[in-house]
Amino acid sequence: MNLRTFEEIVHSHGDYILRLCYTYTKDWQMAEDLTQETFIRFYTAQEKFRQEADVKTYLYRIAVNRCKTYLASWRYKQTQLIEIGQKLISKDNVALQIERKDEAKQLYEKIEGLPVKYREVLVFYHYFDWTTAQIAELLSCSENTVKTRLRRGRQQLSQLLEKGGITDGSD
């Protein structure tokens, strides 16, 4: 792969990879770092890249793996604990903020609150418009598993929204 091709890939997929990483990390700065890592890894590991494989799938797989590695790291867990602490400190303020948020914002927060395995299939399916087969290939699982996770993810989302007094209206 020459530099020009790589540059084109960065320009065409960079923003999407960034957004994908954000859906995992919920932190734009970290998402940007992971995006950089993803592309650098993609470039340096190109000899492993099977030309017959779809560049997009390969790139997204690297990104997903990088994100999951990060989510399993001590650094992420530490960040989570800090966030919990901060939420506890400003509990009342958060409550007020939530009240003021519109329903769309609340829905997004519920999606963010879903477990990763449900969140990722929802994001790929609804935002990136991937098919369940494509998602299954990316996540190295069966299509049925993807479908099940999609269904359960939506169910959980509905339950969460009902608790909050909102209907999502999704099928």
Add this chain to the structure above:
Amino acid sequence: MDPIKKVLTDELEGKKLSQEAKQKILTMKPRKKRNFIPQIAAICICAVALFLFLTNTEKKAPQMEAANAMFGPVDEAIVDYFNKESPKLQMEPGKQEDPFHNGDAYLMRLALEQNSGQFYSDSSLTKSERYIVSELLHYIQEAIWHNNTRVEVNPVQSIDQLVEQAPALISQLKPNVEMPYMKTVDEKQQQWNYTSFDKKRWISYVVVLALLLAAIIYLIKYKHFIIVAFVIFLALVSFSQPFWQPFKDVSAYDEKTLIEVVEHELKKMNIRVVGQPELQYAASIHKVRTALVSFEDGMTVLAEFDYNNGRYINHGMTWHSGNIFSNISIVQNEQNTINVMAFKAGHHVAKVRIENEQNYLAEATLKEQKPTIIYFKTPKGLSSYSRVYFDANGERVQ
């Protein structure tokens, strides 16, 4: 558009990879490596805190050994002392045959009272009881010496009985006991401002505190709050350790200064100093510093003094000071020694000698005609000894 897609699009759309990030990717610049400095800083601080936690710079063990060597269990020693000495309080004023005592009461008080905030004796008494008993010992000592009061005293079976009797006895003894030096001490207490710290200790404080502060600022800046909390916890634990005591209590003694002062005073009196002096223990009684310093030739000096703006002042506290004897000769010195204190107050004594039946063991020549405590080390096998006093002509004083 389904709501999930709409929400995701609203939230994510428009977010773009920054030009800087793109440039870094295209130039193959890996993102900054994970920063290990906070972890290293935290480990360093924890190591320092643990070091302070595990290090007792006040030589607690030798102090315990010194107290044990002198008395064994201090509570029992006090009871024995009281039963042995208190009959003297029943003598008619002015009829006391031996107004002098061996100074054990003084050492017992050292063992009872605080040493930089920590008790080091094995006494079973509580803090307040220790002070009461210490006061009682003090007044008994004074009353016997002055021999100007008569008090009925019953022997006691235990230290608890003594504690019960103590307040009543103190109130009987106190009005008749003159203690001009106490007043002096109280006045001097107003001026107390101990500033003469060991430089090394000060440097240690500054380094440790700076390190701690820098680490905490750094860790907070990079949001390593859990590590910060851990570091602060360890630091707090370490601050309770004796290492910090002189920092927190500016009137606390400093070992090096005490030894230097004793050494200096001895040299001023032309007393031979052999080898490195070692502080056996130090204590504070009535807010006056007392140090027991031993030398390699077996000489042990008990010195009592106070400080004025970090400088030793030798006036006003000569009552017990070691600086009023002009010469000490240790005649016999063996290993396995015990400590014996000689005490003499009088206006006609020039020399005091510690001896037993076979030979004399140590002697000291008094420089001034004032009450003096001289501290000797004598052979451990010594079961009994006597003090012999001589006048300026070398004649025995009866």
